[in-house]
Amino acid sequence: MTKELPKNYNAKESEKKWQDFWEKEGIYKFDDNSKNPVFSIDTPPPYISSDSLHTGHAMSYTQAEIIIRYHRMKGENIFYPMGFDDNGLPTERFVERKYKVDKSKITRKEFVELCLRETREGGKKYEELWRKLGLSVDWSLLYSTINPLSQKISQRSFIDLYKKGRIYREEAPTFWCTQCQTALAQADLEDKEEKSLMYDIEFKFDSPTGEGDPAIISTTRPELIPACVALYVNPKDERYQKYIGGFAIAPITKDRIPVKTSETVEMEKGTGLMMVCTWGDTEDIEKWKADKLDTKLIIDKNGRVNEKGGKYEGMKIKNMREEILKDLEELKLIKNKTEIEHTLNIHERCKQPVDFFVSPQWFVKILDIKNELRKRGDELNWHPKFMKIHLDNWIDGLKWDWCISRDRFFGIPLPLWYCQDCGEIILPEDDELPVDPRETLPKNPICPKCQSKNIKGELQVMDTWMTSSTTPLINNHWKETDEKNIYPMSVRVQGFEIIRTWLFYTLVKAHLNTDSIPWKDLMISGWGLAKNGEKMSKSLNNFVTAESMLEKYGADALRFWSCGATLGMNLRFSEDDMRSGQKLLTKLWNATRFVMMNLEDYDRQIFINRNDLCEADVWILSELEQLIWDTTYQLDNYEFARAKILLEHFFWIKFADNYIELVKGRLYGEDKKGKLSAQFTLYSVIATLIKLFAPILPHITEELYQLFIKEPGQPNSIHISSWPKGLDFSHPTYMKTPEWFKNKKEVLKNGEKLLEIIAEIRKQKAEKNIKLGESFKKLTIGSNEEFIKKIQEDLKNLSHAGELIISEKEKKIVIIE
């Protein structure tokens, strides 16, 4: 034992060194031939087009990765892929903005090329950052959601669902973004509070004798009057009984509109008379569906008024609103204006208010299987448990089938063709996948129904969730010749904000495609927030990049901060905590240095029987043994934060501040037996402790392992060495130790008393102005306990007392004279 640690630990140098080493040695490679249990992780493929990664991203990936490292050390065969989500709307919009693309002046092919180029660039940047953070990803498993395999599996999944009757195409009103010019799913929406004016506008009830009684409706969207298809009242509302079943006349258009009833109409709201249009909100659509109302769609895809808008044709809907208000004002039909605050649905990607539009779209039927999906949710092990309610709430609130088609350039094509003559839908064979029906015709380009050769490919592409919901299938190479055996995967890791999307849709796919759950466990993380508790974003100027923190403090320190809050809780950014992390590294380095300096004449093959161990050594080894079980238990339950606290507390308080001080006397003294016992113990504790810290602080622990612990024949990285079980770590003789801890409870209790005595000694010395290293005449300890006698030499050394007396009669635990 002659190696010596340098005086200082250089995190930056060391981290780079070991990251390269891990890569070169293939430490994190998944082993296809291993017989060990597989632990597979479905981890979020970030959008390469999102803002550069901030500390919040780093936090959630790190939290998961700590758990993964733990499982790897337990000997499991780790399948830890990384993906990049580079298909779909976000990428398309990113490229449009970056290159200021005019879609009318570029071909689809050229545009897709640009998207692919950006995704490659972005992917590289991200990969570099993940490596710097020390994520133990097997990069040979890298996938992107636009690559051929992902396309193939997404399309295969689609065709499977189609054949199972879960997919249908319908001319249906859908949420429509006039900005992005595409249909949207319910999950693409966000709320926005906005001030608006509510107008009370006069219609007239129809009467055989000409114009009847006034019918005042309240609306925030007067521009939809030409689209009005019905008025509704509550069936119990006495004011309107005589009009029910009759008609009303709309202003300006003079359209004759039926008056109907619905329980959902609130009598107190406005005048109790509701205008239903094509379509202003989801309420309109529900009534339209339920009562088979007329359709009077006055807006086109671009948000302009069409011919059904009469005199307003051709105007932008916003301008039309101004015009119609002017007209109504002139006719004196606006009876009242109220300022209100209401919530709009906006598109979460572009923040524009959504409209409704009718167009043919593809849907996955899910409303009829809500119960089955809820049961699938029950089958998963949720960490933390309460997150499950987010999913249940979402499923309960579902009102729409899943709209999976998008009218965009970049994305995975919907794999089908239409016969232009008879309308037959033609699907590709599995060996044709992946296919782009916009570019290619089917293998057999003849309509099977009418033999027509007039065949045209679908132009729409898939919603991005349609692909990302297949990540477990992509990872498993579902129905490929090299299909892996990792499905269902062990764990899905993700943030709570995408429970209703990524998690939910993946559950849908697994249930429908494979009649299974997609993973066994769920690990749902909170957000890393800005210092003041706000969400991190560039616009709020509170954005701290992971890159800058890695540069300043290193990966281990950033990882230390990342486990500062328990799983599922939000964590505020704190540079102080990163400094604390750095300090822990320094302390760990120095403590190990100290141990090594004192092991120069120590042969680590030596085994010491319990009877030859000093009492203080038995105590710290018992604490260590307890620590192993506690840490293991917490990590098994995804509680990295609790594990961190346990480790830190043991290491800093019990081991460094107290135990080491207690045994220094023996290390420097003449008692050879006592010294050997201390050496044995110091080595055992440090060798075990750095393994326990390894998942959280992978770099410094690797450095220490390589310099200090690793011997020929042992694993060439700490991260594939064995997780401690009891004290049997990598030393054959330690297998004998379990019998040591038969009376552990008593030993630990004695330890508490011991710490109390030490604290009291220090306190009294401080009160009496005696320096810590300064000696004094007499120390009296009031105790009749056996272990105090056994430990008295250590106590005498620690306190620097000239004389130590243990008195059974003395009631005070410590007296210093």
Next chain:
RNA sequence: GGACGAUUGGCUCAGUUGGUUAGAGCGUCUCGUUUACACCGAGAAGGUCGUAGGUUCGAAUCCUACAUCGUCCACCA
């Protein structure tokens, strides 16, 4: 309007089935360079555990209201 989470010393957070004087780190104050570490050590101050009730021998912990913050959902005529 419904749901979930949070509310603990100046700051950031622990507190796992209710049990003796509620913990840690940072910050503050005092002392100390002892041969692992001044990126250190020792000591101290600092909390009516959001508010009000209730259950209990006993509540930060369980129950009921309420308040504030965050998030999701619903409403959004």
